Amino acid sequence: MQSILKIVLQRLGLGIVTLFVVSIVIFVAVNSLPGDFAQAILGQGATPESIATIRRDLGLDQPLILRYFIWLKGMLTFDLGTSFAQLNFANFGGAGTTTVAEQIAPRLSNTMFLASVTACIAVPLAVTLGVLAALYRNTAFDKAANMFTLSSISSPEFFMAYVLILFFAVLNPIFPSLSNIYDGMPFSERLEKSMLPALTLTLVVTAHMMRMTRAAIISLLASPYIEMARLKGLSPMRVIIVHALPNALAPIINVIALNLAYLITGVVVVEVVFVYPGIGQLFVDSVKIRDIPVVQACCLIFAAAYILLNLTADILSIISNPRLRHPK
Amino acid sequence: MYGISRRGLLQSGVAAGVLAATGLPLRAKTRGGKFTAGLSGANTSDSWDARTHSDIYMIASAQGAVFDSLTEVAADGSLVGELAESWEASSDAKTWTFNLRQGVTFHNGKSFGADDMIESLQMHLGEDSKSAAKPIVESIVEMTKITEHQVQLTLVAGNADLPYLLSDYHILMYPAGQIEEAIAQGIGTGLYKVTAFDPGVRMTATRYADHYKGDSAGYFDDIEYIAINDNTARMNALMTGAVDAINRIDFKTESLLRANPALRIQEVSGNQHYIFPMLTNVAPFGDVNVRRALKYGLDRQEMVDKILQGHGTVGNDSPIGPANQYYNADMDQLEFDPDKSKFYLREAGLDSLDIDLSASNAAFEGAVDAAQLFQASASQGGININVVQEPADGYWSNVWMNKPFCASYWSGRATEDWMFATAYEEAAPWNDSQWDSSDSSRFQELLLTARAELDSDKRREQYFEMQQILRDDGGVLLPMFANSVQAVNNRISSPETIGGVWQMDNARMAERWSVA
Incomplete structure (x- = not known):
């Protein structure tokens, strides 16, 4: 049984590394799509000033790397953040936001x-x-x-x-x-x-x-x-x-x-x-609408589902196979 | 009170007030039942904040059901009072007095009065305001509460259209001092009170019992608006009876809907138009002869037939359509004429013309096809158009108003001035042809005079001339007006006249339709 525990821990550790890589890939991919949240949400009604206001409010004018680390810092404290849409409309009317x-x-x-x-x-x-x-x-x-x-x-x-x-x-x-x-x-x-x-x-x-x-x-x-x-x-x-x-x-x-x-x-x-x-x-x-916090969270959930289910599968196949369960 | 006969503006405002006060039903209709609609344009970020509304789903939910505005555009295009019972203007159209309806309550029991109106208008102002109605409200320099139910508004400059502008779906009436709460929970004075709201998924509401419109509107007991952004899913939902009505039917499968005896299709010609704007401050579009050559290179009828599949009418390069009051129907229709294209090219001192036309289906459905049709027809007149297909993402920020010649659309406006002020006034942020006094100082001059003109005949003359200028020299090619086409189950009855300012009976189906 000790070996199973070791495998689980190993795989979980690898899983976290995978999630980390996934988050970088998604962050870069979504940011390299044409258009950003401000442009998407304003559509035809966009003016350079209104786009600049939204970008400033949401911190979209910060460098990409800085934004990633801010997001990562929240993530490490299990804070997925607030969606851009919610943040944008919050300072609009001050209504309560949902994370x-x-x-x-x-x-x-x-x-x-x-x-x-x-x-x-x-x-x-x-x-x-x-x-x-x-x-x-x-x-x-x-x-x-x-x-x-x-x-x-x-x-x-x-x-x-x-x-x-x-x-x-x-x-x-x-x-x-x-x-x-x-x-x-x-x-x-x-x-x-x-x-x-x-x-x-x-x-x-x-x-x-x-x-x-x-x-x-x-x-x-x-x-x-x-x-x-x-x-x-x-x-x-x-x-x-x-x-x-x-x-x-x-x-x-x-x-x-x-x-x-x-x-x-x-x-x-x-x-x-x-x-x-x-x-x-x-x-x-x-x-x-390029709502990066939500996209990131969804992708992490998808990735985590894959990793956990694959891990479960491996553990179950070990348990179902006595030769793996009791290695020499 | 001054005799403005602009669609019986004042009179109808008063008349609606009288009708509502006596509780006289306009027409006997069945009360009760539930109405379910499948609408597009919904988003997870939707909220009850009207300043953020931009598409049919939230407009139908907020202005169409849960909230009220000061004024309302009736199905026939006339303006009637909603929370404002009547209004009058000073002779220069600069000072307006609004008499508010009495005995109106919000869904939380608070009564409606002058403070609510002033605070609801002020929420669009402020340095950081991102409200789409900011330009409208900004033109008001002073709001004075005269009595509990009377408010005086003073404008920067005269504007005869102010009551029309206040019917904008961004300008809803919220309870003063409780605006945050009202936005969070959806507390308005509308016919229906919210029972559930899941942004981007569904909205249900139930008839508010003590509504001031009484028996004259809001016939359903319950309404449910389901967010269905996918075209095919929306058609399926209607075909299988899961919803009673849908907006924006897919023309490709229209015949299937027509073949279904339980359904009917509503087609309304509105002011929505598809355009190819040119930046008149960029060569070669600064030359009026180049613009004229392009105007004659466009086969407008072919575009209506092929791009709109017949669901529209040809345009004449003026954004004022048949649904507007001062529509100039006497102008000669611009026709496809390669010889005239060549003639104007020679006038411009050119043998042939090579230009890029940027298009994406983000501009309108079929924009790339339309650009290719344009390319084919224009080539006969010596104009070589190179169609550049642009990505749909970021189209409005990166292409529109940035590339000198592109595809775009306008949903149209209820009044002439509103439309011109949005896209043709010098220095307006959305002036997509950079149309200014260097192109036509006469146009800009007329725009300002007509705005403050209360005499309807003079106004007509001025707007007719402005349309003629745009038709002859304007920087926007406007090949077609698109109809809005929607479908309804025969279980639901709708009045003979359907509003065309917005889809779905000006988004007010919950107010005007009933169970058959």
Whole structure:
């Protein structure tokens, strides 16, 4: 167990370094886009004076490096800062401002909700399909399942979203096409409204997990201990579930974790199509107006989600593999 | 009171007051029900601070539902009183007295009076003010409270349009001494009281029971405005019945909406126009003959057909459209005529002309295509246009008013003076053709005279002449006026006349529409 702890600490340390690098890359990238917050927010109404006023108020006239370190200093004390939009309008009317953290929290929880709903559908579905495909490999079922999942992963997300809207919202009005969930909405309604985006994401992530499950199991089926199990006269289903699956868990968990991370970071397009008020929409809005504190915070959350889920995947695969759990 | 017949300005102001006071319904309409609209132009940074408002979502939520202004542009384009019951001007249009409506309360119970008006105007002032209405309010040098419900405003110079200017969506009435609170919570005197507001996501409001407009407006029990910036998502929401109305329909899929019997499309010709401004202080655009050559190189009808897909009308290089009161319809329409282009080029002493035209779809939808159409038509008259596609980000700061020739748009203004003062007055910050007295001193002179002119006939004459000057010599090519096109579910009834100053019935659908 000591080695696991060591690995966790090592990986967490590396994760923090990664986050640091990500923050620099994002900061430089967003700042090198044409236009800045002052220009974006004023649009056609911009005058050189008003742009200068906003830049001065927000500190955008400071050198880039200085601004980065000011932001980093806040970050080290877990202060994500205040969005430019809020700051700009605050000295406008003096109304109370909300910090980036307060702005992101409800959006992130919406995205997490969508990710959980999707995971609850996609993971069991993918693993079951994978096991069945391994069991009935090279049959019509296997081919059909492969073809369906591969074609859904190969189409762009917005296309799958529109296909689902066409079939489940326009032709057969079962689910709403508008997923405008809000605070205080009853759980059942929330679930119903999130169904189409969840199904879209399911179609996108299922193929990867299913193919990996199938491949991992099939590669084990040639090993001697499976041969032994078969010779004992066990049923093919039992061979796969009890004997093959536990050994195939490591790669499957890895792929599942990767896809779960995608459910948090890759939802931007789906959220825009379904008008789902998650972090993806907030991210798009913020990039549009060059609201760097919000963009930075969103990117760090995305990066952290990837790092943590990958770490979890590694730990779970170590735990699921006795050889890694007890290294010589 | 002076007899200004500017769209029955004073009379209608008084008349609206009488109607509201007697509680006489203008037309029997069904009360009750809920109205849901899907609107674009929403942002996470939205707030109830009207000084920051710039797009339909917040304009419809604030001025259209939760707050009131002093005056209001009715659907037919006339000006009526909202919180101001009536007003009168001195003979030089320099001093204005506003009589405020009595018995009006804010949603927190505070009653509305002169102090609220003065403080709500003053919030646009100040050294650091970034309010878009600052130029309007700055022209007021003195605000005097005469009684609890009467305020006198003194202007720097006469302006016959002041009551119109006060209908601007940036100038809303907030409760004095509680402005911060009102901005945080959305406390206005409007027909609907906010129940939930999630910036960039949704806004819900419920009918305010004791509203002074009584039975004459605000027919829904509840309204919900959902932020849908994505065009396709907005169309989907309407098609599936998730919302009752949407703004800005996508012309590409318009036929699908038309085929749906449960929906109807509203098309209103407003003052929004698409332009190609030239900086008249930069060669070769300083030469009036070069400008004239370009005016005849533009195939305006083709642009209306191809860029607006027919949803608009041709422009005549004057920003005053059919929706304005003093629209000069008698001017000869500028037509595409390559021979005249060549003629004016020769007048300018040129055989051919090579120029760059900067465009981006940030200027208007289809601006790059429009520039290419222009390139093709102008080449027949010996003008070689090189279309430079600019990035959409930072377009307004880096290209517009910086590059000598580019694409742009104006949403139009309710009055002639407002439009000219914004984009054609000498030294105005948004004068995108650098149009000044070196180009036409007559124009600048007329602009100032007409502003203070209370006689409608004289004013008409002056504005007609100004439009003619812009048509003949102006530095802005204005090929088209764009209609605003929106769609509504037949569950909702809307009056026959729909306002065209802004999309969605001047953003006042919550006030004027009802359940069918």
